[in-house]
Amino acid sequence: MRTKLFASLLALPLFGAALIASAQTSPVGRWKTYDEETGKPRLIVEVYEAKGGTIAAKVVDTLFAPDAKCDACTGAAKGKPMKGMVIVWNLKPDGASAWDSGTVLKLSNGKTYKSKAELVDGGKKLNVYGCVSFICKHQEWTRE
Template identity: 45%
Template sequence: MRKTFTTLLLALPLALAGVSAAQADTASAEGRWRQIDPDTQRAKSIVEISRSGNGTLHGRIVELINPSRPDPTCDKCSDDRKDQPITGMEIIRGMRADGANKWNGGTILKPDEGKVYKSKMELIEGGAKLQVSGCIAFICKSQVWERL
């Protein structure tokens, strides 16, 4: 009985650490996200968001789901991503924290158009979803991505 009690006491901090880590994951945009097309409601790609050394967030497409052609490249891009493979491409750059669960000041690339938009992101639904917006002037579009 005493041995079981001691084992439970030792396991408690580990269990609490696991709960804290799970909660921390939902309070950050870091991780893998399923990009959902707002028109078709179908998944288009998997994007992995990570933190740079300077604290900004950036995101790469790690998988295209049902691409329109095999191994597509960003032929419409006009920056350093021109003619580069879309899989592995950094599409989110320079997102800075702007309060709790919000980021802005960065850009997002729409590879099929080759256009770069000013962007902002916000965790919603307890961190299970990420609302991603891209704007040119006062015209904005947003998508809701699902956490994997």
């Protein structure tokens, strides 16, 4: 009995380490985004698993203005609060730590772009790309 208890106690840290490691291979969670020009924190974004195993992201907090609205957006999103707005959708798994074939909404200009994403730095950072044709720009998000 004592041997089983001792073995169980030894296994707990290993089990915990395995859980932490697996969490770092998924983009699901909260991320901080940064202003492209100033480098200052801009948004807190929640990445979540959506229908069909795809990945999506929505704004949960605006750090630059609490009641910020998407004035640059068009259509039904024009003038709507950024909080709660889905800004990435339909990313499909493309390997162990990459996702592709999605769409990203750039709030500063209201335009949508083809998107892909990849976890870097052991899962501490998420590079989110917006692409026009074969030209892509990325923004680095940091895990909260």
